Amino acid sequence: MTSLARMLAILDLFDEGASVWTAEAIAGRLGYSLPTGYRYVRELSEAGLLRRDAGGTYVLGPRVIELDYRIRVGDPMIMAGQRVMRALADDTGCDVVLGTIYGERIVTIHQEHGGEGIAATYGRGRRMPLFRGMMSKVILAELPRPRLRRLHEHHREEAQGGTLPPDWEGLVLALKAVRKAGYSISQGELDPGLVGIAVPLVDKAHRLIAALGFAITGRRFATSDNARLVALLREAADRIARSLPATIAEQRPASRPRVRRAAHA
Amino acid sequence: MTSLARMLAILDLFDEGASVWTAEAIAGRLGYSLPTGYRYVRELSEAGLLRRDAGGTYVLGPRVIELDYRIRVGDPMIMAGQRVMRALADDTGCDVVLGTIYGERIVTIHQEHGGEGIAATYGRGRRMPLFRGMMSKVILAELPRPRLRRLHEHHREEAQGGTLPPDWEGLVLALKAVRKAGYSISQGELDPGLVGIAVPLVDKAHRLIAALGFAITGRRFATSDNARLVALLREAADRIARSLPATIAEQRPASRPRVRRAAHA
């Protein structure tokens, strides 16, 4: 493990539960010496990722908020998705959510409200349980086998509490079905009374990029045309995928003519 | 400069303009060797702070969105401010914003909409110009002299374009006045047609923590009772300051009895 990773591991501490830490507690928890703990915390604070709060405590820093803003206005995927998702929300009145997997976490990265005042528990930035909910199912279903395997091994306990079969064989079977169907409907798995419908969002090489989904009330779902909703999602997912910049050619800083390596130390 | 700081410097590249970078461009731009560039990018990607996009490009990662969520629901300052700010927005119909300074940046960290449909350019996460706008003025006015000095030196150019005197003596004088007044009103400095009113938010030791402000339309401002608005802000700022956890006693991970140093490697 590199010093870089050790430092970044500090951010993990803020993920669950505690949102306030002392440098001492951080060092103790992660097994770093006190000076090292302070060193890391200082570096992160200087980068704005942590903020020193009252009484020698540290909290996540304003830089995170700033970077989040940069994502909202600059991320290619969100930029491509926003318009389509907005239209979809307007047309249907449903909440539309976009989620993705990174590492071993599934997170909602964008959400457009449909105006029916759905108070979904799982809004933007919220981590989703791996084995329940429409998005997780549809994402897991598209994962390459080895990756799914690792995920399952690392999160055995969580798999127990999910709505998918907790054992490996059963899981694979269930996900195969989801993959075949091309969508997933989950009723009340995350919020009681809410129904989620999701489809995978894949690139032209059929690699999973994200999951796109509806959240609607159970009441409405009872009289809704599922096939139609799924079709709408598929269409929207397609549209988003197509409008994703294939390979951003523009980007290489215009000034620099493709240096082979750094010109200076 | 430590390797930690060098790695974190990569995040700066995403701050302005470009939101998509190749590893090669990053290495070139920051003067790192190619392997080092890739190493850093990999570490950041593994932490989720970057995400590998199509075509070997990298963008800010979903972890940022997740951390931002953690701030929204867990940051003591925002938690303390939210309720008060919401009430203030409801009572007045004005937009209410909370901003802070970190390093040499002033950023809006929370915003409550007043329902008058103000489309403020400077919402949550947006970096504000250092020398214009209500929040910047009120924040700079409370800064310790040496820190202000450094800020001014490092941002000479920006000071030119501000609405404060660009020269040091003039700046100090103007800010002294702001400090004495205890509030700042800026008309159309950020958004034409919008007026901002801000007061400093200080802790019991009178150290600056943040700035709390209103954004209202010029039309409304023309017939508004400024003294009253300022008083409302002051009261709210006080209430927020008082409800800030002085020293979070609860936090130290209950399990660990105040270790002197790490028990293991």
Added chain:
DNA sequence: CTGCTTTTCTCGTATGTTGATAAATTCATT
């Protein structure tokens, strides 16, 4: 499959990171 680009590896060296201890802040309280 075949070139191409992107990314990781290998490895010796030098640099930078580490932890114990001490010094210096900062902070709360009298």
Added chain:
DNA sequence: AATGAATTTATCAACATACGAGAAAAGCAG
């Protein structure tokens, strides 16, 4: 304001490990 207790940084030698050059590997488009 001053004291004492906290938090935070500095010192410094030993050691680990981050570094760069080049090569190899892995992805990727045609």
